Amino acid sequence: MPDTADAPGARPRIHWFARTEHRFHAWREKRARKRGMSPTVAAFPGYGGPGWVRIVGRVLIVPRRSAADEYAGLRGWRSFVSIPIGYARVTVTVGDQRFEVTADRGGVIDTELPVALDAGWQTLQMSVEDGEPVDARVFVVAADTDFGIVCDVDDTVMVTALPRPLIAAWNSFVVDEHARQPVPGMAVLLERLVREHPGAPAIYLSTGAWNIAPTLTRFLSRHLFPPGAMLLTDWGPTHDRWFRSGVEHKLSNLRRLAHEFPKITWLLIGDDGQHDDEIYTTFAREFPDQVRALAIRRLSPAEAVLAGGRTRVDDREAADIPWVTAPNGAGLLEQLQEVGVL
Secondary structure (H helix, E strand, O other), X not given: OOOOOOOOOOOOOOOHHHHHHHHHHXXXXXXXXHOOOEEEEEEEEXXXXXXXXXXXXXXXXXXXXXXXXXXXXXXXXXXHOOEEOOOOEEEEEEOOEEEEEEOOOOOEEEEEEOOOOOOEEEEEEEEEOOOOOEEEEEEXXXXXXXXXXXXXXXXXXXXXXOOOHHHHHHHHHOOOOOOOEEOOOHHHHHHHHHHHOOOOOEEEEEEEEHHXXXXXXXXXXXXXXXXXXXXXXXXXXXXXXXXXXXXXXXXXXXXXXXXXXXXOEEEEEEEOOOOHHHHHHHHHHHOHHHEEEEEEEOOOHHHHHHOOOOOOOOOOOOOOOOEEEEOOHHHHHHHHHHOOOO
């Protein structure tokens, strides 16, 4: 007999670890409901364009006494032991329009809706099981916008020294946003970019898990980074592998942005401690007309050791675009001025 995973029209085979994870979360959800806990939606900043919006969030079950505020206040390891509700039905209200959407196996909502909203930051509501609605913000890009910013998080705006396992675990599970350090000058750089390009979307694209979204939101606000849409990833197995690919997560979202906003040229900001250089170069080769410049933060020798070394891609002949590098935001700002981005 043919392998059902390869047969035409067959559904992909689900990895046994993914099935086990889903059953474990379902068991935890059942116990939590018996203890009087209730579901809520954790809404994250999204984005959109003329006639559509992309909403992102996560459905979780939390103590009834505080609902959404309970999750928003979670710090460190507590956010990683929160209980997601897989395949939950979520009601999204935009003005007088109502939509029903379904979360994925990990409780993550990532859906595009056909709604027309004015350009700029707009607010909609999300709710689950007739619970209290939660406000969700989306940045709607105007039709004539021709510049946008995509920025990595780890070791680009926040010093995390990823992916060294022990340091990563300490930063993710223990330390809260008060103890995390911003990369010097990056907040000023991003704020300057947004001010110099009114209406430009800012997208924080990271391989970090959605679990850290509340901490990341508070960190960005505390250190005066401009608000922007947040694209993280769901920690854990996919249907066919143990863990999600961070490289594929970033590339797929960049490609999606290119198709959604064909008129926008993007400034891509990252660091040389993981794969940003390689990812951005690949994207620039595929969409050379949609990349304004590449800005790579250069890690210090100590940071590079903690981050597991550097990555460097020297083949940039596929796209004739400005490429700048510096150890901090001030250096990147100066070089971006020289190439005409600022």
